Amino acid sequence: MVPLYMDDSYLREFKATVESVKEHKYVVLDKTAFYPNGGGQPHDTGVLIRNLEEFPVVYVGKFSGQISHEVSKPGLKEGDKVTGKINWERRHRLMRMHTAAHLLSGIFHTKLGALITGNQKDVEKSRMDFNLEDFDKEKIEEMVSLANEIAKKDLPVKVYYKTKEEAMKIPGIIKLANALPPDIDELRIVEIEGVDIQADGGTHVKSLKEIGTIEAVKMENKGKSNRRLYFTLRGGDL
16 A cells, blocks of 8 residues: 655645455555544545545555545445545645644754653644743743744745664754654655654645644643643635
């Protein structure tokens, strides 16, 4: 199974062959552009089309290394040729959210030494948890303002691969607190030039202008050294 989204987050439509179907609704393809739920990023939605008949994709998950597409009606079978179409409005919104989260985490790490302790992106609102000794709302808002100033510079967002040995030599390559590097030989790297670099498997925009403006919605004190920021996005360019 080839995860096409890893190399092209902008791929909206693709052709594939059905490799297996379980319980008439869990479909595995030989390749896919659908992003599976994981890493704090929600799954894609869309449709699989066979001979003009549409099978809505309502959930996508990764199980035992296989990406499974849950469709809302039966009928697909092994060997079927299908066209997959991503719900692009949802996908692009999540791409913007994910890149915005990287921008924020890079700034929090560089300016305040904070690591991410949790995160969840969503279409309307996303959240980040980070370890910060003081719950200083003004300082958090200052970091959000700095992120928006950097976003205006329209820096490129690069995706490439490095061996795990090479990647782990890069300072700050893992920004999740207590996270261990994945047990794989090659890491996918997402870099906002001059601002942030992380090992990451999610979908991202190509340049910061697509993010728009980050707005802090709410800040919470979640206990000892754990702070939470909810944010949303306004505007943005495609």
